[in-house]
Amino acid sequence: MIGLRFYFLRQALMNMKRNLTVHILSLGTIVASLLILGAFLLLFGNLNNWLRHWGSALSMSVYLQDGTSEYKRDKIDSFIRSLPGAQIRRFISKEEAMDDLKVAFGEEAGFLERLTHNPLPASYELIFEDTGTAGIPPEEIKSQLEALDGVEEVQHSRQWLKRLRGVLDIVRLIGYIIGGLLCLCVVFIVTNTVKLTIYSRRDEIEILKMVGATDWFVKLPFLLEGVIQGLLGGGMAILALFLGYLAFSSKEIYLLGPTPLEFVFLPAEQIILALSLSMVLGIIGSFIAIGRFF
DSSP states (O other): OHHHHHHHHHHHHHHHHHTHHHHHHHHHHHHHHHHHHHHHHHHHHHHHHHHHHHHHOEEEEEEEOTTOOHHHHHHHHHHHHHSTTEEEEEEEOHHHHHHHHHHHHGGGGGGGGGOSSOOOOOEEEEEESOHHHHTOOHHHHHHHHHTSTTEEEEEETHHHHHHHHHHHHHHHHHHHHHHHHHHHHHHHHHHHHHHHHHHHTHHHHHHHHHTTOOHHHHHHHHHHHHHHHHHHHHHHHHHHHHHHHHHHHTSOBOOSSSSOBOOOOOOHHHHHHHHHHHHHHHHHHHHHHHHHHO
């Protein structure tokens, strides 16, 4: 029985070797398709983690009116420090805000030098460590701060969270549609590759049938061919995705808050699921191809 299994595997590998160019091209397309699908999984996995982080944390930016005196600023500073769980992460003067903007624009910051005055406001960046125990809604804190003399506007991280969730729901739906199309693409590629292999071996298949070989004896090498293509494509796509993750994860990500976000790779169960999916797609493609000839 073990020898028979090795025979089927050897035949599948020989089929791939005989049509090496076709299999390399199809494998490249499969890897590209599964890589895009894996990138969607990685992106949405991290976005969900970030949404949970944003939902449990609160940060605020308090923008001051132009010409706010030191006395008023001290009053604002004292009020902020009296808020439960509030910490002043940074005070940004008008000059520092302009410097930050120049850094953000990089080489394109030349136009900022032509400004006759600095339009950017001074601001406080706040972090709230424990808004849950204080029981004060973010909108109430925002209203209290905006009522202070010298405060122009207050923005907090959670006011964008609801809008962001709505946008992500739409993007997630688009991702599912694209993912479904990519899966169909993989099945189509495997089907046509296996069909070409069967067609190139049609004379050998006829001889095998003439000497009494069963249909499944003839079919199994072609079925294994699809499995190998799927697993190879899935494994190479995950490897490429991991290399991309290593290059990207070294950078600090700041979104809706002053603290960097953690960018993590796919968990083990999702990697196993991705490999299983690629194998199943290979099997489906092989079955479709086999069904056309047997």
